[in-house]
Amino acid sequence: MQSAASQRNPEPEVPAAPVSGEVSPRCRESAPVVPPVSGPVADDGGCSSMDWTGLAGAVSSCRKCRLCETRRNTVFGEGNPHAELMFVGEGPGADEDAAGRPFVGRAGQLLDKMISAMTFTREEVYIANIVKCRPPGNRNPDPDEALVCIGYLKRQIELLQPKVIVCLGGVALSFLCRQAGGITRARGHWLDFSGIPVMPTFHPAYLLRQESAKREAWSDLQQVMRALGRVRKKPGA
Numbered sequence: 001m002q003s004a005a006s007q008r009n010p011e012p013e014v015p016a017a018p019v020s021g022e023v024s025p026r027c028r029e030s031a032p033v034v035p036p037v038s039g040p041v042a043d044d045g046g047c048s049s050m051d052w053t054g055l056a057g058a059v060s061s062c063r064k065c066r067l068c069e070t071r072r073n074t075v076f077g078e079g080n081p082h083a084e085l086m087f088v089g090e091g092p093g094a095d096e097d098a099a100g101r102p103f104v105g106r107a108g109q110l111l112d113k114m115i116s117a118m119t120f121t122r123e124e125v126y127i128a129n130i131v132k133c134r135p136p137g138n139r140n141p142d143p144d145e146a147l148v149c150i151g152y153l154k155r156q157i158e159l160l161q162p163k164v165i166v167c168l169g170g171v172a173l174s175f176l177c178r179q180a181g182g183i184t185r186a187r188g189h190w191l192d193f194s195g196i197p198v199m200p201t202f203h204p205a206y207l208l209r210q211e212s213a214k215r216e217a218w219s220d221l222q223q224v225m226r227a228l229g230r231v232r233k234k235p236g237a
């Protein structure tokens with residue numbers, strides 16, 4: 001991921017070719033994204049007073065939507081419970097379903113490099129998804145599935161209180177920020193979720209398919225770095 005940005009903040013070094021595993025067909029950013037959630041607003045799923053342990057337990061045994069029938073593991077999310085930076089994707093893929101962890105496949109490897117280029121470690125940030133169980137065939141989460149599951153994510157955000165959320169891809173953007181228009185139009189522009197700044201950018205799986213979009217994604221991540229004070233000034237500047 002090379003950019004015209006300064007050499008002080010080189011773009012993430014990304015593989016030119018696939019590393020291993022599959023790329024989710026859900027991450028074809030040029031395809032129409034799901035419409036923003038409309039109509040009924042998701043409730044908190046009864047988890048608004050849960051702590052991290054209670055929330056993780058509720059997710060691990062959750063059967064509130066049909067995705068429980070085909071999952072191998074729930075994927076709660078992971079990272080620093082005091083992280084200032086949070087990444088939100090749409091849902092687990094096959095690798096994540098098998099591991100019970102978010103972003104561990106090819107896209108996860110790229111996300112790790114993006115995080116590193118932002119001067120963070122994966123352990124310093126928090127990573128979660130809109131839905132905690134894999135949609136079969138890596139399809140997009142259906143609106144009803146997202147509606148019943150997103151209460152878990154909202155409680156994670158409440159507990160975490162990150163300074164910035166990076167929204168990965170159009171599907172996550174649609175459900176988190178109820179933002180219509182797609183990721184290509186929205187990326188690079190700050191949004192808001194309950195008073196927390198949200199930066200939409202391309203999903204790493206899309207970046208694996210579309211090398212030319214990496215420059216824009218890096219530009220988005222640099223905005224986040226500046227917001228978090230992670231961009232050093234030039235000596236003497």
Ligand code: SF4
Pocket residue numbers: 059062063064065066067068074131132133145148149
């Ligand atoms: S996707 Fe969410 S709401 Fe559906 S079963 Fe899994 S944890 Fe429960």
